[in-house]
Amino acid sequence: MALGVLSLLGFQLVDSAFIARLGTAPLAAQSFTFPMSFLIIGVQVGLGIAIAALISRALGAGEASRARRLGSLVLVGGSLMVGILCLSLLILQAPLFRLLGADQALLPLIRAYWTPQLLASWVGALLYFGYSLFRAHGDMRLPGKMMVLTSLLNLLLDPLLIFGLGGWPGLGLPGAAWATAIAFTLGLLVLGLRLKQTDWLARQALGMEMRRSAGPFLGIAGPAMISQLMPPLAAMLATAILASLGETAVAAWGMASRLETVSLMVVLALTMSLPPWLGRCYGAADWQQIRRLMRLALRVVAVWQLALGLLLALAAPWVADLLAGNPEIRGELTILIRGLLPSYALLGVCMVVVSASNALGWPLRSMLMSAVRLFVCYLPCLWLGAQWGGIVGVALGAALGNALAGGLAFVLYRRSIGTRGKPLEAATV
Structure with a gap:
């Protein structure tokens, strides 16, 4: 899963690197679409969390026939829900992007890119639901x-x-979205053939299964989707804050956001692969194994992300030069890399705890942790940093918000796990 996440997020970073060669305006236009793309991803991930949790719990309890019914229901329902969302974002695109701070000159560029990107997002959601089904059944390889x-x-x-071939000039910015849509469509065809087997x-x-599982599904999917929709809302507000610093700052922030997701590949792989395993342990009431799994996952995340963050911070000028074509973007991207990347050690801790909480029967606590991370820790620190010191303040403020969120999430997890899974003698000491 780590290799899969790296490749998936890596091509998004490559998209932005190619687009940066088209100029600052196309890169800024793509950056304005990120919050809306995260909104779609938030819905699909929230549904995917519920899929993995319910199916893995059913399998852990020996209810294979129920797991099959749940698989059919979520594939159909999820595709309809994400399709309606994509259509709504297509219709409302102009007022939404104006609200984010996009000026009139950027709107035509955004419009040309956004339509094929929505198609790619819908096909990608269907692919993700298929992935969730395989993960719930313990198949991480496919x-x-x-x-x-x-x-x-x-x-x-x-x-x-994007750039064309021979005498054909290419599609420019929309070409990146069409490349993603075609790749996802071919992947969906392969996955569908495998699912038939x-x-x-x-x-x-x-x-009957819909009536039986609607309550438990909404009990997990509702808080999970709210938790996953908070980051897009926070991204919209963050983009609006960066828009006050200029088009170059928005472009650099968009590139840093792509680099963030790639650098968090191990964390994202764990948030996908750990919950089905935890769900089976939860269904079997094996709290000792749950504690061992969480202890290992949190240690891996903290050590890996801190080492990677420090390494990328040292190499920031060369990384920024590789990713960005504009000297102004390179300078601001270097600052963001140095300020943000080391803080992802604690951000990763928070992300793992939030993901695990859904599998362990604590969806409301997961939603609470997401809300506190974004709206109590991250955004206030980001805004104060922008007011205090421009792009340098943004980098330091966001890093402080990530550190606070990770510390609070770990404390809440320790209080939630309590004495579950400990021997009775140890629990009473």
């Missing part, structure tokens, strides 16, 4: 391989569709 495959396809198509879906008794 989703990882498919992420690598779609990433390679996108990497091959990107320069061709399993017995993980059912056609009978779906209405």
